[in-house]
Amino acid sequence: MTGGLIGLCLGAVVWAQAPGLKPIRDWTFTLRKPGGPTQGTFRGETALPVADRVFEVQGIEVNTFRKDGEPDLRAKAPECRVQLTNDAFLATSAGRLQVEQVDGRFELSGEGFRWDHGAQHLVISNRVRTTVLVRLPRPRGEK
């Protein structure tokens, strides 16, 4: 996941916007290494450019993918600030974050977060609740 440049394939509308303009509706971008599989897709109901490659996003949904291309995590937040870097992204918010593994084995929620994808680091600051689905062997004789 680390190393090498990651291409940020932003929607044409987004890329054309300069900071300080009106909010962009249906903001999207895709995160992938050049020639590699998609690592993540991002969609926001609106995104307000506040600085170069920095957006205040409302109603964001993030989907991440494993190295084999299979979907991995789905994250939702009512609002967050997204800073795009050369090789990843940094998302921060004082608001709520919900994350679930698409196979249903893991759910995570809390309030106030800092997700530094480049450093592979996620911190949630308050009221964290995770749920892990554990599948155990069936007792003998039971099918």
Next chain:
Amino acid sequence: MKYGTKMAGLLGGILATVMMAQDARVPIESKSFEIDYGVGAYHYMGDVRLDVPGLLKLSCEDLLATQAAGGERIDTLVATTNVVIEVVRPGRKPGDAPMVIRAFGDRAVYTATNETVTLTGGSPRVEAPQGITWGDTVIYELGRDRVRALGNHRTELNPDLFKSSGLFRRGTNAPSTNAVPVK
């Protein structure tokens, strides 16, 4: 990230040793949470509570789950500060009530490879229906349902264990001080 899969593997190992239960949803609550998915460290901080009703409870101030370097599985859980672990095990015989076993300490380390919980600090002890075991280090082998203590070991057995054994109801050579015969 595959955090859920890794954590499910570790918790599944614990629950499988506790009781042959079926699928379980394991909630873990804490004030804050930090994942370093580059190195595989998962850190719950502040008033940490894990509760699988009827099977397993854990409370502590700090819980760190880590995977071995280069490994794909989370294989170690370290709980610190006011650690209380409650495990419910099936009765020894069919029809027996489940047994509740509680472990206390300031630090508890669960290692998946040998399915043991090592308790240290804060008067570490394991309380079971059979009795209480203290030691400088108390090792609870979940897989074998066995408790060992190292250093300053002390065990108090529950007197009920001897109710039907007759061990303490034998006659002695001491002169009888009352008229109640020992049978």
